[in-house]
Amino acid sequence: MYALPDQAAIDALFNGSHADPFSILGLHEHDGSLWLHALLPDAGEVSVIDAKNERTLATLDRVDARGFFSGKIPRRKNAFPYRLSVRWGDGTFDIEDPYRFGEVLGDVDAWLLAEGTHQRPFQRLGAHPAVMEGVAGVAFAVWAPNARRVSIVGDFNLWDGRRYPMRLRRECGVWEIFLPGVQQGALYKYEIFTAEGHIELKADPYGFSAELRPGTASKVAALPEVVPASDARRTANAFNAPVSIYEVHLGSWRRIPEQGNRWLSYRELADTLIPYVKDLGFTHLELLPVNEHPFDGSWGYQPLGMYAPTSRFGTPADFRYFIETAHANGIGVLLDWVPGHFPTDSHGLARFDGTHLFEHADPREGFHQDWSTLIYNYGRNEVRNYLTGNALYWIERYGIDGLRVDAVASMLYRDYSRKEGEWIPNQFGGRENLEAIQFLRSMNETVGTARPEAITLAEESTAFPAVSRPPAMGGLGFHYKWNMGWMHDTLEYMQQDPVHRKYHHHKMTFGMVYAFNENFVLPLSHDEVVHGKGSLLARMPGDAWQQFANLRAYYAFMWAHPGKKLLFMGGEFAQGREWNHEDSLDWHLLDPAVGGGWHGGVQMLVRDLNAVYKAQPALHQIDFDPSGFQWIAHDDAENSVFSFIRKGEQPSCEVIVIANFTPVPRHAYTVGVPLAGRWREILNTDAACYGGGNAGNDTLETQPHGSHGFAQSLTLAVPPLATIYLQRVAE
Structure with a gap:
């Protein structure tokens, strides 16, 4: 007599609605015997092979024509390592069964993730190349507590959500699975079956690499190694140090017109931008956001891949090379970081598991009218953990010297850019976003404790008090404020x-x-040379000389x-026109024959200003x-x-x-x-x-x-x- 699950459970597996596939698939003991169940859509025959001695132990019965197989393993009572020999069409393939492997998350990790106190959630969530029971593959884990079912889909399983449904760790709302044989570079998404019965395809919130737009899949990549803390970088960031920052949009600093006006890669930028910045005497580079983002025109300020350097300019390894080159030349790198809002693109965080998981449900709290984006719910432990972990990730895993936090004012006030009746007061009836304030303090404390050589800088445009004072003094904990x-x-x-x-x-x-x-x-930033404001030079009165x-x-x-x-x-050589992210800077202006050499004169002045600034x-x-x-x-x-x-x-x-x-x-x-x-x-x-x-x-x-x-x-x-x-x- 077969120890079969009932037909309703098998149907649920095939239609992608079963919430606990591990309770059925893989090895299970029944009445003192060991049974194996496998879901292999469209397979014709399945045999079980002992992984230790390569013997065929059993041929499973095809108990459902769609590809559900089951059978008793003779003379076995305890779980053992095995493989499946599967015939699909005219070919036979040896595969590892994901459902023979144990849990991905340890109990302590699950506890800390549930609390929202895991200092490095990126070490467990996301896609991690790993070896389990001697088998190489990738461990996947994603937070989606309200989903009815979550599956991994990718170019390794025909993007079929029936094939690899995941295990739910109910204690923390995380779905997990170890997939043998998946390699770095594989494209993947999470197929989420929502409580309302809808299917959503989502990129990985913790994905370390991403597909180049217009593709939206995540890409399996190893977690970068820790960059050791540096006393030299700490000294360069100090309050009494000369700090002169060159702010850059990597996609338009310099382009190659002869090759379709293409961008420079991270490695090309390392070989050109870094020497240029060093020659001019700047101490730091600040990069407009390099987190993966769907729309070029957002300049990175509407990111979806918070853990992935944008693939526009190369791989994560290429980006790390860029940072290493900057440090080798004595230049610090600051990253614009956007924890204030995220875009509504369907493959992103919006209604991630079919509910308002990362964002507020009420648009009076959760929708930015200025940017048509969604606002993080800072009152949720897991959301704060996601963002705080991300801040530490860039500093610890790429050696970023600091984070310039964008749009802090929009985070601090519930009525930011809202009319009366369009916002909800806090619990005390005030306009301050108490949860966001607590998040910023906690994030700054976490970064300051774990990596004291790094700095955070607030782009905060109001008179909110003590932005750059420690939380113990009632401040937000930033090192600097614009x-x-x-x-x-x-x-x-x-x-x-x-x-x-x-x-x-x-x-x-x-x-x-x-x-x-x-x-x-003191910032003369990109915001001052866009949206019809003109360049800094164009805003000066008088004739050209003046x-x-x-x-x-x-x-x-x-x-x-x-x-x-x-x-x-562009400001360093007095570019005459307003910045355009689709074009290179006007480097031809530095030709002495163009503009009387005045542009080159401004560039020389900036070089000398930096030299005097550092020397005095x-x-x-x-x-x-x-x-x-x-x-x-x-x-x-x-x-x-x-x-x-x-x-x-x-x-x-x-x-x-x-x-x-x-x-x-x-x-x-x-x-x-x-x-x-x-x-x-x-x-x-x-x-x-x-x-x-x-x-x-x-x-x-x-x-x-x-x-x-x-x-x-x-x-x-x-x-x-x-x-x-x-x-x-x-x-």
Whole structure:
């Protein structure tokens, strides 16, 4: 008598609705005998082979014409390793039976995943090449607690969801299976049978590699090895270090027109972009998101493959080579990271198991009106774990030096960009998203504890307090915050005709009112050269000479101002047109025969600014304390001149900065100085090599005439639309 499951159970296996295939398939003991059941659609004959001695032990009966086989294993009472010999059509194949293998997740992993406290969930969830019971294959695991059935489908099983239904670990809502013989590079998805009876095909939320768009499948890839922590990288990220960031969109930095306007690969970028950044003296690269994303035009800010470097530019190994090359050249790499929202594409996280699993069900909490995207449910343990694990993954497994967290303001406030009645208050009736706040604090604490050499930077555009202060002090735990207010104010000032700037003088000084409330980065980012804003150069007033002079003076003012620096690609040579992600930067502008050589002059200035910035401790050591800055004159609105002192940790290393934002040269201009002696120019944006008029100063001697509260003063020439740096000459 066969120990068969009933027909209803067999039918459920074939129609893909059985929730517990391991309870039927594989070896099972019945009345002291061992039985084997196998679901092999369209197979004609199946035999059981002892894996140890290669003997055929039994031929199974085909008890359902669609391909369900069952049989008693003679003289066996305990489970043993076996293979199946299967005849399909005219061919016979030896295969491993996935249903003879045990559980993928250990009990502790299942417990931590259920709690949402697994520090590295990516080590267990996703697709992991593994060896079980001496057999090579891939262990798959996916969180889908409300699904009726989940199967692995891929190019290894004809994308047939009947073939490999998974085991549900009810204690944590994770479905798992070990598939023998699947190799790295295999394409796969999860076929999910929802509670409503619908079939959904989903890419792996923890997939480490992905198919190139328009394909949407995940690709089996090994988890990258851990990158050892680096004291050198920690020093380069420190608050007292020079941090000058070059922001890059990899797909449009440089293209190859002769080859269909194609992108450069990660390895080509390593060989071209890295030397370029090093030559210009930037200390860090910041990459617009490289997480896999379906739409080129999103620039990566609507990611679906949070654990996969985009395949547009190569493989995960290629991306890691890019990072290693940057580090070998002393350049840190920051990654734009988007935990605030995700797109609604059907193969992604939206209604992942047929329910609102990763997102809120109520659109007043779960839908971003600005971007038509979905908002993560930060109140769910597993969602927080997914995102926090992802932050650590990029730092630990690729050696990323830091994460610039996008759209933090949209996470902090429930009423972000919403009208009254379009949002739900928190439990106390307020507008703050308490769950998101707790997530950000927890994420920053996790990263800071596990990889203290790494940093996180918040793109946060409101006055939310203590963004860059530790959670223990009531802060969010970021190391740095983008200073959006400084950027908006100073650009608004620079866009004014110089004759009107005296009426907007406060725009350039107001940033110092709050400069030390946070650890700021001064960003001139991609957001300032898109959506009709034009390029930075195009926003400067006046004729071409004045536009370039304005931009040079502005850059030098920025590099001297307290705060770390960020400049988007193209700004370093004053690209004239607005950035277009579908085209290369306008590298032809650097030809001396084009534009009078002024573009090359701006590029030379940026190189020299970075060199002076790194060489002068006064310009970077004390960015976040009032002791590192002192105004000389902040109130000379009539002349539109600003003067101040930057100070380092050691006395007598001050740098004096004087900026003139009118096209009128200021002859015999007097400024007070802290120390008597000789002072010399160490940078002048009006220098001829930058395209300026070459007005300036030789070595200057102080006079014992008090000015601006100092006992000593200098009388000097301040060139038109120019910024100069002065340093005392050592005796």
